Amino acid sequence: MFARSLTLLACIPQMNIQKNFPLLPHNTFGIAATAKIFAEALTVSDLLNALRLGVRPVFVLGGGSNVLFTHDPAGLILKNSIHGIEIVRVFKNKVWVKIGGGEVWHDFVLWAVQNGYGGVENLSLIPGTVGAAPVQNIGAYGVELKDVFVSLEAIELATGAMRRFSHADCQFGYRDSFFKKEGKGKYCITSVTLSLTRERHRINISYGDIRKTLETNGVSQPTIADVSRAVVQIRSSKLPDPAKIGNCGSFFKNPETERAVLERIQTMYPKAPHFDLPDGRVKIPAGWLIEQCGWKGKRVGNTGCYEKQALVLINHGGATGEEVKKLAFAIIDSVEKTFGLRLEPEVNIL
Numbered sequence: 001m002f003a004r005s006l007t008l009l010a011c012i013p014q015m016n017i018q019k020n021f022p023l024l025p026h027n028t029f030g031i032a033a034t035a036k037i038f039a040e041a042l043t044v045s046d047l048l049n050a051l052r053l054g055v056r057p058v059f060v061l062g063g064g065s066n067v068l069f070t071h072d073p074a075g076l077i078l079k080n081s082i083h084g085i086e087i088v089r090v091f092k093n094k095v096w097v098k099i100g101g102g103e104v105w106h107d108f109v110l111w112a113v114q115n116g117y118g119g120v121e122n123l124s125l126i127p128g129t130v131g132a133a134p135v136q137n138i139g140a141y142g143v144e145l146k147d148v149f150v151s152l153e154a155i156e157l158a159t160g161a162m163r164r165f166s167h168a169d170c171q172f173g174y175r176d177s178f179f180k181k182e183g184k185g186k187y188c189i190t191s192v193t194l195s196l197t198r199e200r201h202r203i204n205i206s207y208g209d210i211r212k213t214l215e216t217n218g219v220s221q222p223t224i225a226d227v228s229r230a231v232v233q234i235r236s237s238k239l240p241d242p243a244k245i246g247n248c249g250s251f252f253k254n255p256e257t258e259r260a261v262l263e264r265i266q267t268m269y270p271k272a273p274h275f276d277l278p279d280g281r282v283k284i285p286a287g288w289l290i291e292q293c294g295w296k297g298k299r300v301g302n303t304g305c306y307e308k309q310a311l312v313l314i315n316h317g318g319a320t321g322e323e324v325k326k327l328a329f330a331i332i333d334s335v336e337k338t339f340g341l342r343l344e345p346e347v348n349i350l
């Protein structure tokens, strides 16, 4: 199969296809790993050509801001670099925008804000690509991708067939979707269509941090640009910049649990923070649980827990994926022992 692949490599002159390709610049954790075969698709036909190489398994890579490589991945690493932003429908008060899966998410947010389209400003500065955004239904500051999502197009990796997914097909949940369940590893999302407001924007400043920052900025009637700026300010002050300190943002999901579990925790920690969920259950901030177990700011070898936010694991330099994984599972065990709650990684561990 490999000989066939090499022949095909020579037949696709325009495509960037490489053997033994270093992935260090392609993951925000800054982990050294090597792809056996790496292909970068600038178009859907590039993508189909890459699949025709016959190299399996295929792992679709966006910006590498939510993956932890613990070994050199087998098969083909297929980087989605399909670009383009197009307004596909115009309504009285909204537009539908179709965005290439390889567009950088934050660049798209800036484009939307600059053009006066509302809905994604709270999701400013989330790293990664548009194509990966539906995978974990990215969310921040009271907004999730599902709130603006219309549909997406994806190529099925096994057959090369194009499939359109509606909102319902994607089965969005908290940092979750069809693409993390039955659809995991089976599709490459080539474009995403979102619905954005043109006027009467739904300004969402329900998070106290945004309100405080707007107040400090002297803004009383915030526009979408004001909200985007405030979110960028907050995130830059709280989260490590992956260009300087390797990380993948929140390493764990915030656990959702029964109220009885919270009440049990409150007997020891009466001020335990939580958010009420519509179904009567509660969400407990994982960062708080980790901090109570003494991990915040702790360094273990070349990795550790970020000093300003315990939810973020960092690479102090030269960390291996195995080292980070070991720390993550030590934290999971420690939180479980203390609180009886098992944290779930948000990051895709490979």
Ligand SMILES: Cc1cc2nc3c(=O)[nH]c(=O)nc-3n(C[C@H](O)[C@H](O)[C@H](O)COP(=O)(O)OP(=O)(O)OC[C@H]3O[C@@H](n4cnc5c(N)ncnc54)[C@H](O)[C@@H]3O)c2cc1C
Pocket: 028, 059, 060, 061, 062, 063, 064, 065, 066, 067, 080, 101, 126, 127, 128, 129, 130, 131, 132, 133, 135, 136, 137, 138, 139, 140, 179, 187, 188, 189, 190, 239, 240, 241, 242, 247, 248, 249, 250, 348
């Ligand atoms: C500093 C920092 C802050 C962050 N803050 C947030 C936050 O506030 N909210 C939040 O939700 N996330 C956050 N993240 C996580 C990350 O930014 C998102 O998960 C983002 O959507 C990942 O995009 P990516 O292109 O880097 O995906 P990758 O890391 O490349 O891939 C992630 C997963 O998606 C799959 N995938 C990627 N592209 C495609 C595609 N085109 N088709 C199908 N599957 C695909 C991959 O196979 C993999 O399983 C943060 C990360 C960092 C480093």
